[in-house]
Amino acid sequence: MKEDVSPSGPPFVELKGISKRYGDLLANDGIDLAIAPGEIHALLGENGAGKSTLVKILYGVIEPSAGEIRWEGRPVTIGSPVEARALGLGMVFQHFSLFDEMTVAENIAVALSDEWDLAMVRSRLSEISRTYGLALDADRAVWTLSAGERQRIEIVRCLLQNPRLLILDEPTSVLTPQEAEHLFKTLDKLSAEGCSILYISHKLEEVRRLCRRATILRAGRVVATIDPRAISAREIAALMVGNEVGEIRSDAPHAPQGEVLRVNHLNMPPAGLHGVALKDINFVARAGEIVGIAGVAGNGQSELFAALSGERLADRADTVTIAGRACGTIGIDTRRRLSAAFVPEERLGHAAAPTHRLSENTLISHAATEVSRSGFILLNAAKRLARTIIKSFDVRTPEGDPQARKLSGGNLQKFVIGREIIRKPKLLIVDQPTWGVDAGAARLIRQALVDLAREGSAVVVVSQDLDELFEVADQMAVIHQGSLSPLKPIRAWTREAVGLEMLGVAQAQGGAHAV
């Protein structure tokens, strides 16, 4: 489906055939994108569709493997963010880079070149605040400000440099609806003045409010450029998540056995500014089945993982029951001893210590592994275990017992998943098992998860990769802003239904009052 809506005039910025390859992974594959002067252009796509890669290429953070960028019709190479800014590009990142202890004016001044002094910043700041309705007190310390006010600092910082193209990456993810509406008004005004805007989001309502053209990415390719107001949410969701039916395993349906994990009315406040609160989550995982949890990143997946693993404790014990024991209020060690195993999303720094050798990294799940005895490390047992994992899971290492950071992403992921699977846990909870992993490693990891379930363990896979979930899961639910949809057998889900749940419009279309 290619519904071409061409802009009226010549494009202001044009990307032609942009590709970026990381080893086996083609993050961007021949992307064409044109933005007209004064246009607010949306870039839509699931996580992993290649949005961030594309934006980083445009902003000079990474270099494309192929393709051309044209700025006002003239081919340019953007070698660094400094060069991008000199051209007239401004970028507002999803996560703010501000010094909490410094004032608003100081935070703006540090980002500017040395010609600016604090007095100049102050006067331009009040001018811009007035023009665009971005109320900011120059002398307030940043730590006293709300998320919306902090974002205003980032925007003002860009505007001070008179950008001609402003890129915003998921700008409303930390804003209240009122703050978001305020932001939209500012963007409308900027656009009316001729500033082009590239607006990255996965929230359909916003995109419809702001943009007349949207480019949809999927798996690194442009699947369509559309007018988001002209076609339905259903169609857009289908474009984002793809139409083809997932390859369902042919093996006979098996009868799931006893319940291994029960999550019961789990609520948890957000962990920080960018955190998401978990709202009344309920589901059950049985021995012999894989439960998939789909959703766009940042909708509470890491919070759910922390609550299930015991890194964050709930206030009631019966919220999480593992192997019949209520353990919402007990820590990760005890849960491991109940034969649960966990693999977090972040490989380096969370699942493994980067500067430690693989044998030392086996000690991280020491509570359930035979690598220590009465407080003493069994060095040889740890080394043997590391070797066994390396062999069984085809971990390619530069040396016998290397530091974790010396391994490629895929190989380290095989190692940390292998470390947990090798002891045949009754319950495995894994967050983004194949995130940023090459195709070969991803296949091996998925096979290992399926094998573990077939041998009678319960497996919970939290993933943004729908193809992956359709391939391995027996049951699936979708997480959106900290709430989990009902768990349904994988055959009962259509991609469209998943897409609507991920966009948070399923309830709205169901007729209930949506927030």
Place this chain on the structure above:
Amino acid sequence: MRFELTPRTTVSPVARALAPVAAFITAFLIAGVVIWLMGRSPIAAFDVYVLQPLSDPWSLQELLVKATPLMLIAIGLSYCFRANLWNIGAEGQYVIGAVFGGWLALRTHGTDAGAWVLPAMLLLGIIGGALYGLIPAFLKIRFGVNEILTSLMLVYVAQLFLDYLSRGPWRDPKGFNFPQSVTFDPAATLPSIMEGSRIHWGAIFALVAIVITAIILGRTLFGYRLKLTGDAPRAARFAGFSSKATTMAVFAISGGLAGLAGIVEVSGQIGQLQPSISPGYGFTAITVAYLGRLNPVGILIAALVVALTFIGGESAQILLKLPLDLTQAFQGILLLCVLAADALVSYRIRFVTRGGGK
């Protein structure tokens, strides 16, 4: 033009091993310039500071005496620093250890209490130091207060408390109004290892602490816990190591060892309580811990090397009329050089000229 530190892609193991030596030479060069600016001969100073103490048997014994508290404190601090927790208040924990242990010595003074007094004093010293070390740990985990500030400020509280005790309630009534307690009884005095030697049992304690620490850090889950907490705190939580418990444990250990150093020094060297019982061992031990790369054997060597500056400083004061403050200044320069050398092993300096980013 400005400087930037950019990480090196590969770190040479030779450079890493030689960094402390380079730091030492640099520190000596800087100190030499300072001494030269003060109108003294840097070469004569080097002779007095380094060569003379090493060529005299009395000084060699003295070296071990001065190195003993440094080893005990630095080995304790290595637990904290490995876990990226900053106990800067060992000097205060040392003083409180001396106060706790000294209290028993004064209580039993003049009685014929038996051989239990000395071990009980040592134990009290450890308990006192550990409890005092737990204050900043508690404030950190309960209220999020920065442990660097609280542990440092508690040093002054401890020093003034000892000052008050020595001038007030614990002053020797027959001491001609000198701010000192009575001299400890033999039962409360830490004996020498050999007859006529200045080296006392504290040196043995320090060696034992070094051996035990080497085993704990290298061979136990607790040692791994500290390393993991320091290198990858999120992975440490994932491994089930509570950061609160780690904080409490390392502050108790480092405080306890500093307290032991305090009571050992008072009962083995000074023999009484007085307002000043340390030439800054608690602070110098931070230098020792880093110079020794937080490694038990490294700390053993570093403590001996740094003890040299104390002895040299005393001789330099007498022979060259150089102020004792210069010793502390030199120890500070040395710490900076060690940290700088470590940084330069992992990072290289890049000069960025203005507009060069274009």
